[in-house]
Amino acid sequence: MRVGLFIPCYINQLYPQVGIATLEVLEKLGVDVYYPSGQTCCGQPLGNSGYEEDAKGACQVFVENFKEYDYIVGPSGSCIYHVKKHFDIIEQTPDVINVRNNAFELCEFIVKILGITDLGASFPYKVGLHKSCHGLRGLHLGSCSERMDAHYSTEEDLLAHVQGLELMSLTRKDECCGFGGTFAVFEEAISVKMGKDRIQDHLNNDVEVITGADHSCLMHLEGLINRNKQPIRVMHIAEILNSSI
Amino acid sequence: MNHAQKAEIFNKNEAKVNWHDKALWYVREKRDNAAHGVKGWEQLRDLASGVKAHVLSNLDELLIEFETNAQKNGITVHWASNAEEHNKIINKILTEKNAKKVVKSKSMLTEECHLNPYLESKGFEVVDTDLGEYIVQIAKETPSHIVLPAIHKTKEEVDTLFQEHLGTKPSDGNPEYLTNEARKHLRTKFLTADVAITGVNFAIAETGGFVVCTNEGNADMGAHLAKTHIACMGIEKLIPKEAHLGIFLRLLARSATGQPITTYSSHFNKPTEGSEMHIVIVDNGRTEQLSREDFRSSLHCIRCGACMNTCPIYRRSGGHSYDATIPGPIGSILSPGKDLTKHSSLPFASTLCGSCSNVCPVKINIHEQLYKWRQIITKDVEQPVVKKTILKMTGKVFSKPKFYGLAGRSVRFMLKYAPRFLVYSKLNAWGKARELPQIKNGNFDQWYKEKRSK
Ligand code: SF4
Numbered sequence: 001m002r003v004g005l006f007i008p009c010y011i012n013q014l015y016p017q018v019g020i021a022t023l024e025v026l027e028k029l030g031v032d033v034y035y036p037s038g039q040t041c042c043g044q045p046l047g048n049s050g051y052e053e054d055a056k057g058a059c060q061v062f063v064e065n066f067k068e069y070d071y072i073v074g075p076s077g078s079c080i081y082h083v084k085k086h087f088d089i090i091e092q093t094p095d096v097i098n099v100r101n102n103a104f105e106l107c108e109f110i111v112k113i114l115g116i117t118d119l120g121a122s123f124p125y126k127v128g129l130h131k132s133c134h135g136l137r138g139l140h141l142g143s144c145s146e147r148m149d150a151h152y153s154t155e156e157d158l159l160a161h162v163q164g165l166e167l168m169s170l171t172r173k174d175e176c177c178g179f180g181g182t183f184a185v186f187e188e189a190i191s192v193k194m195g196k197d198r199i200q201d202h203l204n205n206d207v208e209v210i211t212g213a214d215h216s217c218l219m220h221l222e223g224l225i226n227r228n229k230q231p232i233r234v235m236h237i238a239e240i241l242n243s244s245i
Numbered sequence: 246m247n248h249a250q251k252a253e254i255f256n257k258n259e260a261k262v263n264w265h266d267k268a269l270w271y272v273r274e275k276r277d278n279a280a281h282g283v284k285g286w287e288q289l290r291d292l293a294s295g296v297k298a299h300v301l302s303n304l305d306e307l308l309i310e311f312e313t314n315a316q317k318n319g320i321t322v323h324w325a326s327n328a329e330e331h332n333k334i335i336n337k338i339l340t341e342k343n344a345k346k347v348v349k350s351k352s353m354l355t356e357e358c359h360l361n362p363y364l365e366s367k368g369f370e371v372v373d374t375d376l377g378e379y380i381v382q383i384a385k386e387t388p389s390h391i392v393l394p395a396i397h398k399t400k401e402e403v404d405t406l407f408q409e410h411l412g413t414k415p416s417d418g419n420p421e422y423l424t425n426e427a428r429k430h431l432r433t434k435f436l437t438a439d440v441a442i443t444g445v446n447f448a449i450a451e452t453g454g455f456v457v458c459t460n461e462g463n464a465d466m467g468a469h470l471a472k473t474h475i476a477c478m479g480i481e482k483l484i485p486k487e488a489h490l491g492i493f494l495r496l497l498a499r500s501a502t503g504q505p506i507t508t509y510s511s512h513f514n515k516p517t518e519g520s521e522m523h524i525v526i527v528d529n530g531r532t533e534q535l536s537r538e539d540f541r542s543s544l545h546c547i548r549c550g551a552c553m554n555t556c557p558i559y560r561r562s563g564g565h566s567y568d569a570t571i572p573g574p575i576g577s578i579l580s581p582g583k584d585l586t587k588h589s590s591l592p593f594a595s596t597l598c599g600s601c602s603n604v605c606p607v608k609i610n611i612h613e614q615l616y617k618w619r620q621i622i623t624k625d626v627e628q629p630v631v632k633k634t635i636l637k638m639t640g641k642v643f644s645k646p647k648f649y650g651l652a653g654r655s656v657r658f659m660l661k662y663a664p665r666f667l668v669y670s671k672l673n674a675w676g677k678a679r680e681l682p683q684i685k686n687g688n689f690d691q692w693y694k695e696k697r698s699k
Contacts, residue, residue, distance in 0.1 A: 009649070012689040014682040019689035023697070035693050038646035046643070048597060050619035051636045057644020086616075137599035145277065146555065146603035148286040172270070176557045180596030185674040186632075187594060189253040192678040193262060193561050194596075223679030 003033050004066045006074030006103070009041040011215055018215050021238040022075040022106055028242075029114060033073075036065040044082035048181045052089055059090045067095040071113065072103040075238050077135025077214040080105045085138065105139055106238055107154045107213050117157045123240045124164030128207030129155055130198065130221070131174045132214030141213065145174050155213055155237055162240060168205045175201075179220035195224045203232060210234045247590035252562035261399075266560040268396060273554040275503025276604070282505070283495065293492050294608035297545035300483050301535060307450040307483050308526065314453025315524060318515035325527045328358035334525050335360065335442070335475060336367055342473050342521075344369065344439035350457070350464035351375040352444025353391050353548055354477045354527060357570045360442075372434045374463040376427055383410045389564025391571060392501050392550035397563050431463075441467030445478035445524070446547070447493055451486045454514035455524070458497060458507040465511050475523045476513065480531050481544040493547060496606035500549040534582045539617045543578045545607035552601035552611060558594055567591060574601035578614040581622065589626040592618035650690070 003026065007019040026033045042062055043055030062083065066072045074080055083103045090096060110116055131153070135141045142153035159167050178184070178194025185191075199221055202210050210232060212218055218234040225232055256262055280286045300307060312322045325331035331354075339347065347369055349355065361382070364371050373382045377394035381387060384406055388394030395403070400418030407413040407423055411430050416422045443464045448455040455476060457464045468474040484493065498507040516522035535541055553559045553573035564572035569580040569588060577591035592615045601611040623633070642649050669676040687695075 007689050009643075014684065016685050016687060016689040016692050020692060023693075035697070037690070040643040040646055040649040043640075043643060046636055046640050048616070048619070049632075049636050050593075050621075050623035051640060052620050053624075054637050054640030055643070057640060061644055061646060133596065133598035133600070137603060144600075144603050146600055148280055148283075176596050176598035176600070178557065178596060180598075182632075182636075183593070183596050187249045187252065187558070188674040188677060189249070189256040190558050190561050190594075191596075193256055193259075194557050195679075197266070197561075219682055220679065223675070223681065226680035227678060 001032060001070050002068070003031050003071045003073050003109075004069035005033050005035045006042075006066065006072050006079070007035070007039060008074060008076045008079045008215075009039075010219070011075065012039070014219070015215055015236070018075055018236040018238055021236065021242040022073075025106070025110075025119065025238055025242045026073065028119070029110065029116060031114070034069065039065055042079045042082045043086075044079055045181050047082060047086050048183075052086065056090055059087050063087075063090070063096050063099050066099050066103075070102060071109060072099060073106055073109045074103070075106045075213070075236060076216065077105045077132045077139055077141065078216060081134040081138035105135055105141065105213055107158055108139065108141055110241075111154050111157055118161035119158065119241050121161075121241050121243055122163035122165075123243050123245055126166045126168050126206055126208045127159065127240070128168050128170060128202040128205060128210050129153075129159065130177060130202075130210055130212035130217055131155070132212055132217045133174075133176050135213050136174055142174075155211075158237070158241060159211075164245075165240070168202075168207045170201050170205055172198075172201055177217045177221055179217050181216070184220055191220070192224065195220050196228075199224060199230060199232065203230065207232060209240075211237045211240055213237050246568075248562070248566050248568075248594040249590065251566035251568065252558075252594070255563045255566055256561065262561050264399065265397065265563060269554045269560045272393075272502060273551070273604070276500055276551055276554065277503075279499040279503040279505060283499065289492060289496055290606055290608050293496055293547075293606055294542075294545060296484060296489050296492065297481075297607050298542065300485065301481065301541060301544055303485075304480060304483070304535070307485060308480060311448055311450040311453055311483060312526075314451070316453070318453050320453065320515060320522045320524055323523060323525045325525055325529070327529045328527075331358045331477065331525055331527045331529065332360055332363040335477075336364065338473065338475060338523055339364070339367075339369060339440055342440060344473070346434070346438045347371045347440045347442060348374050348434055348438040348463075348467040348471065349378075349442040350444065350459055350467055351378055351394070352442065352477055353388075353571060354444060354479055355442065356388060357529065358477075358527070360477075372431070372438075374431050374434065374461075374467055375459065376424065376461060379427060379431065380406065387565070387570070389572065390550060390553055391548050391573075392553075397565065435466050435470050438467060438471045440473045440475060441471040442475045442477065443468060445476050445482050446497065447484050447490060448478055448482045448524075449485075449487050449490070450483055452514065454487075454512055455482075456490065456494075457511050457513065458494070458509065459511070460502070460504075460508040462509045465509055468511075468513065472519070473521045473523070474513070474516070475525065477525045477527060479527055479529070481546075497547055497549050500551040500604065500606040530583050534579070537582065540578060540582060540614055542609050543575065543582075543611075543614060545609050546575050546579075547607055549606055551604040551606065555600045555604045556595075557598065557600070558596070562594070567594070574611045574615070575605075575609070578609075578611055578618060581618050585622065586626050589622045592616075592622060
């Protein structure tokens with residue numbers, strides 16, 4: 001099984017440690033991982049802003065980069081969701097169809113494809129899980145509070161096996177953080193208010209570290225935490241799964 | 246003003262935002278609890294969505310069937326292709342009946358047609374009898390929510406308003422006292438009304454009858470006391486059979502307020518002896534929406550308001566920030582179909598979190614339709630030059646790995662070395678309340694080249 005590692009643009013440039021943790025986790029699990037050079041972006045920021053047409057080039061580059069792999073794995077639910085859901089704007093060649101079918105968010109790949117939940121990690125902190133909307137309601141990484149389905153959560157399954165980690169429950173289990181891509185700047189006031197409210201929920205429930213499977217949400221929350229100097233920090237779930245403190 | 250600007254103003258009073266958010270979240274939680282009590286809730290949603298899809302594909306025949314059956318029952322049926330015709334029809338009936346006073350129960354359609362100001366300009370007295378609607382009417386405002394029209398008002402604000410208009414005593418916003426005073430006042434309106442206007446929740450093709458749901462019983466009170474009852478409905482309110490009510494009534498009440506059943510589900514089938522019943526069936530842009538394949542299912546809506554209660558943006562920006570008759574997520578996919586330019590900011594007033602689609606009892610894929618409207622708006626409505634240029638350039642950069650490498654490096658360089666006042670300038674909306682990410686030494690590409698080059 002050959003796996004192509006997809007490191008979303010903003011993680012590549014701004015959060016290399018998340019990319020490194022993702023790669024190391026996959027390597028530890030014995031996965032044959034490759035990182036195709038020449039990756040750019042899945043085109044999500046364009047599509048969500050209404051410029052899907054202009055994202056076609058990015059989609060083509062993505063497919064070219066990843067068409068030869070059995071699976072494409074990346075540490076960002078929203079980017080993977082974009083590939084699966086919105087790559088319908090380019091011609092549906094067998095390569096495009098394969099790439100769309102075989103793209104997986106990291107946690108889902110580990111739990112569903114590899115069938116592993118215990119990664120032997122340890123992380124002795126009180127952790128709050130931020131369920132990114134695209135991962136949750138788009139990729140169905142877990143049950144949603146709105147729906148009357150039985151409870152499940154891919155990320156919780158993984159975190160439950162991390163030694164020393166205490167998963168704190170939240171008052172609003174899966175409310176959006178307000179990042180939303182360009183929403184964060186074009187609807188600045190609401191975006192900030194939503195982020196503040198999310199952080200407060202974690203603080204109220206004694207969380208020390210907010211984690212999640214989508215670093216764009218965490219980037220937004222981190223920006224607020226740092227500005228307001230709050231006693232809480234963010235870490236991508238790959239970093240927690242890769243840690244042995 | 247666009248949605249973002251109005252939302253920013255609403256957010257100047259954070260305590261009020263918190264209150265508004267909590268009040269609606271409370272309704273959302275009540276809905277969750279109520280839905281949990283129904284075995285097969287998700288199947289019920291599937292069924293409802295299926296019935297509505299069936300209705301929309303057979304609208305022509307079902308409308309005729311409904312009309313025929315209603316006429317058989319002695320109801321007069323009128324057809325209006327737009328708001329203007331709707332208002333004229335009502336004016337004509339009122340004039341023929343020599344009516345002066347009209348009581349109205351909740352109907353978003355008449356809001357959409359701006360019936361109240363029209364009738365007032367013709368000299369009729371129109372009183373909204375739903376308590377929430379009554380509050381916004383005397384405040385000279387519009388509803389900010391389709392089920393809870395006055396949710397933007399605190400009870401203290403209502404107290405002040407009633408002191409001005411009803412001469413009540415200051416009561417510190419005592420809900421029982423205020424409701425009671427409103428009831429007394431409305432009672433005389435009911436008793437002296439010539440005509441009652443109601444909305445329609447469900448019109449049943451098979452029987453020609455219709456159902457109106459209220460919690461206050463004001464639709465019944467109005468319709469039974471007045472000699473003439475006019476019910477206004479959009480063409481999409483139809484359901485094929487009475488048996489289908491079992492699906493919709495269960496979904497509606499729980500989704501709207503978390504009640505197992507609306508307090509009054511009134512079935513109207515024919516006029517009583519000596520009185521008249523009219524139905525006005527209105528298109529007003531609905532067939533056009535029906536013709537847009539991507540947006541057709543927006544007509545499934547049964548106006549329960551659940552998508553508003555769950556929407557994290559609606560809860561924090563208030564209904565008036567949408568500047569449309571129907572606010573919130575559903576409004577944001579309906580309104581662009583009516584006036585794309587005026588409502589072009591609405592599909593962007595969302596993070597596309599998808600919570601609306603998940604609560605919707607008739608399974609409208611609201612957030613996907615928001616995404617689709619965005620693609621249309623950037624093509625058909627003039628966009629701010631800066632936004633457009635940046636995004637178009639970004640598209641080019643992402644399609645060329647070499648450009649991208651360069652661009653990535655320069656952004657990182659900027660963030661790392663540019664002076665703080667430059668990075669956190671007025672132009673940077675991100676940095677108004679948030680820090681930008683701290684730049685690590687290298688990017689992932691560089692790290693990989695060094696550490697893993699095989
Ligand atoms: S779109 Fe769905 S959730 Fe929103 S008001 Fe209509 S029926 Fe209710």
